[in-house]
Amino acid sequence: MRLYLIRHSITYGNTLGRYIGTTDEPLCQEGIELLQKKIYPGADAVYASPLKRCTQTAEIIYPEKPIHIIEDLAECDFGIFENKNYLELDGNEDYQRWIDSGGTLPFPCGESQETFRSRCLRGFERVAADCIREEKRSAALVVHGGTIMSILDGLAVPHEDFYFWQVKNARGYEIELDEQQWNKGKREVSVCGKLKVLTADALKQL
Numbered sequence: 001m002r003l004y005l006i007r008h009s010i011t012y013g014n015t016l017g018r019y020i021g022t023t024d025e026p027l028c029q030e031g032i033e034l035l036q037k038k039i040y041p042g043a044d045a046v047y048a049s050p051l052k053r054c055t056q057t058a059e060i061i062y063p064e065k066p067i068h069i070i071e072d073l074a075e076c077d078f079g080i081f082e083n084k085n086y087l088e089l090d091g092n093e094d095y096q097r098w099i100d101s102g103g104t105l106p107f108p109c110g111e112s113q114e115t116f117r118s119r120c121l122r123g124f125e126r127v128a129a130d131c132i133r134e135e136k137r138s139a140a141l142v143v144h145g146g147t148i149m150s151i152l153d154g155l156a157v158p159h160e161d162f163y164f165w166q167v168k169n170a171r172g173y174e175i176e177l178d179e180q181q182w183n184k185g186k187r188e189v190s191v192c193g194k195l196k197v198l199t200a201d202a203l204k205q206l
Helices: 031-035 052-061 091-100 113-133 147-156 179-183 202-204
Strands: 002-007 046-047 068-069 138-143 174-176 189-194
Touching: 002 147, 046 052, 046 113, 052 138, 052 147, 068 174, 091 113, 113 138, 113 179, 138 147, 138 189, 147 174
Parallel strands: 002 138, 046 068, 046 138
Antiparallel strands: 002 174, 174 189
């Protein structure tokens, strides 16, 4: 089975470098226009985080497909860092401790990395089970950067650390899942590479 992990397009908070987790902001105009210029791979099924930036992205990329909402694929709760950027957090002792830890400490009044990553993997397993049951050959997961990083940190073979899998807005990865091995309890995926996205202009030249 071929799966496409797609990060949502740009929001206003993204343009300011803010930690946007539970804040449910929509795409900004720049984010909408970015998607309108791109052609994404087709998919038999589409899944998304419940947050607006993901459902909007999914609706633009796959307008003819129903969107299946998976609550566990939502972005991390950044706690007191939520909707702030590094400049606004400069001098915050909690933020400095988090930076010094290499991003491993729990977010103050927010979610721990362990809880977040386990939740994302649980959401992915639900998608995989649904696709296998429905005999889908491909699916798109329109989610968040942190969600993608959590899934691949937990399942990708060969393994790479969490931050290795950072990806820009409206980009992502193509992965493969072996249904027979998955049903036998072998929880791993193969990364085929970065998501192949065409521009509308490039498509006209083909």
